[in-house]
Amino acid sequence: MTRRVALIGRPLRRRHSEVMHNAAFDHFGIDARYELRDVSLEQVPGFVDEARGADWLGFQVTTPHKRIVMELLDQIEHDAGQIGAVNTVLRREDGSLAGHNTDAEGFRRAVENELELGLSDLSVCVGGAGGAARAGVHALVVAGAGDITVGNRTWERARALAEDFGPSVRGAGFGAAFDEALTEADLAVNATTVGMIEPGVAFDVGSLPPTAAVFDLVYDPSESELLRRARARGLRVANGLGMLVSQAEIAFERWTGVADAGPVMRAALESL
Numbered sequence: 001m002t003r004r005v006a007l008i009g010r011p012l013r014r015r016h017s018e019v020m021h022n023a024a025f026d027h028f029g030i031d032a033r034y035e036l037r038d039v040s041l042e043q044v045p046g047f048v049d050e051a052r053g054a055d056w057l058g059f060q061v062t063t064p065h066k067r068i069v070m071e072l073l074d075q076i077e078h079d080a081g082q083i084g085a086v087n088t089v090l091r092r093e094d095g096s097l098a099g100h101n102t103d104a105e106g107f108r109r110a111v112e113n114e115l116e117l118g119l120s121d122l123s124v125c126v127g128g129a130g131g132a133a134r135a136g137v138h139a140l141v142v143a144g145a146g147d148i149t150v151g152n153r154t155w156e157r158a159r160a161l162a163e164d165f166g167p168s169v170r171g172a173g174f175g176a177a178f179d180e181a182l183t184e185a186d187l188a189v190n191a192t193t194v195g196m197i198e199p200g201v202a203f204d205v206g207s208l209p210p211t212a213a214v215f216d217l218v219y220d221p222s223e224s225e226l227l228r229r230a231r232a233r234g235l236r237v238a239n240g241l242g243m244l245v246s247q248a249e250i251a252f253e254r255w256t257g258v259a260d261a262g263p264v265m266r267a268a269l270e271s272l
């Protein structure tokens with residue numbers, strides 16, 4: 001029986017996950033396929049029921065279903081519960097479904113490997129307050145980052161995020177308080193959709209100190225306008241591709257027990 005996994009979301013604009021996982025299934029000789037399923041909010045419960053079937057290994061979830069899917073699962077891993085978003089679901093032998101969040105660990109690995117920066121004792125500015133920002137902030141708080149300022153277009157969402165994560169996190173709009181925090185940041189993170197879906201930049205990297213690094217979760221285009229400006233200033237930069245591969249590698253291991261699929265996945269993305 002060919003086992004199945006899928007990515008659910010709407011709209012599904014990119015094939016990166018399908019390409020990465022299918023390359024890894026082929027490479028490790030695992031009889032399974034990863035498919036893209038563009039489903040509406042109303043279709044999510046029906047899909048979740050389908051994924052309890054014996055032919056499924058699990059599935060992944062992207063915008064806008066990362067929160068709603070949590071209500072339909074049998075168990076939520078502790079970290080995913082704290083983040084408030086599930087991006088990976090594992091089907092157990094008995095058909096029950098467990099929700100995980102592999103974005104937080106993917107974020108940590110990418111920042112450490114690509115920017116050679118440990119997360120502890122950092123001063124960090126995070127742009128965005130959606131699911132990806134919450135995963136990044138969770139990784140930073142768990143690692144003991146010193147202080148974290150979250151800026152968001154809808155500032156109430158940044159404030160709510162800060163309240164959820166405790167005293168080391170401050171919430172703000174993209175205004176004076178965020179700009180001032182940027183002047184002392186070791187790391188600035190873009191976790192908004194700006195640069196990927198909308199053109200432009202969510203915040204200005206001009207006020208970062210020359211020693212700062214910039215991590216943009218955007219991976220398509222490979223160099224966003226934010227990274228282009230940061231690179232022009234001579235700052236260290238990384239795009240979201242490393243995080244994308246890391247979160248996929250962790251999900252793949254959960255489903256198959258096979259670790260270290262990352263290099264195969266990254267090579268497959270070069271063919272895109």
Ligand code: NAP
Pocket residue numbers: 063103106127128129130131132133152153154155157191192193194196197198202217218219240241243244245247
């Ligand atoms: P989300 O939950 O929909 O959140 C979107 C965020 O972007 C919100 O903070 C939203 O602000 C902000 N935003 C949207 N349009 C904006 C605009 N015109 N100006 C300023 N801010 C704007 O999405 P998500 O799941 O967190 O994903 C965020 C981004 O990260 C996406 O581009 C996604 O592809 C990327 N991502 C990458 C990886 C990776 O592995 N590299 C993993 C996960 C996500 P409001 O609250 O004001 O609407």
